[in-house]
Amino acid sequence: MYRVVTESDGTLVARARLGDEVAFGELVARYRRPAYTVALSIVGRHEDAEDVAQESFLVAIERLDDCRKPDRFAGWLLTIVRNRARNLMRKRAVRVTEEIPFDAPAGGLGPEREAELGELREALRRAVGTLSTVQREILLLHDLEGWKHREIAERLELPAGTVRSHLHFARKELRERLRPVHQPEAGGRAG
């Protein structure tokens, strides 16, 4: 397994095309979180994001021969995720640009912890839901998945400056919307 981890996306894609389960499993392990995050940024609900992300991996393995640049598998996969998420939204007759009920995953932490996080989660749901789709996507990929500006730009096929700009305004918006939630706990921490 260690050998596989060091392999490039291009090599893994080439092996997965031949039906190599280990190679495809490694691709899933690498990009399951970004796929879920991108889906979540569009559909807003955990269950929908999970379905979209999982289905996107199946579409990817079915159409892997269409991936013309195997070294850019991530960008190709996220395009599939985005398209499927938007299709889901269209089917539900919900406009992507309007505020959507952004939902966090159901917890398994027990009632006390869940209650503790309830207020923050609700505020987060509202705040993230007000961002544009692309802002949500970039914010989550950067701050949740830890992707660099350059990686996001390459994989979403956006100019690096656009990524920085979206990230800046998304953070600003989120910070302002979450400030009332955090201010009492933060002890006057500047926003």
Added chain:
Amino acid sequence: MNGFEDERALENLDPGRVDSRYWIRFHGTVMEAAAPILAARRARARMTLGRVFLSWSRLLLPATVTAAAIATLLVLYDPASQGPAGPEDDFVLGVEEVLWVAEDEAAEEPFPTFLFLDDELDRDVILLALEDY
């Protein structure tokens, strides 16, 4: 997480935070659903390799058989493989040898042969006639 005070709030959106086995289950679900597709890909890959081998053998086998048949015929009917030449074969001349013999014989005669068909003609008279001409 550069400089964003509430970045930890985003961690609430990570299903793995509230369920440590979430991503393992996610991975398992995808792999289970992808298993038939991967199996089909493996089968196609094997079939493709088999077809390549088969196409080679389809071309190579007839070519090999034909080459072997031609080689056998050549060995069977090659005069060089019939053993040492017989005594009568020493007198067989090829076309080139015949031409060379004729040329050598002609060179031994200083004048065209037809000039001497009549024995009565004097060789010197003919030479003089040719010089005047």
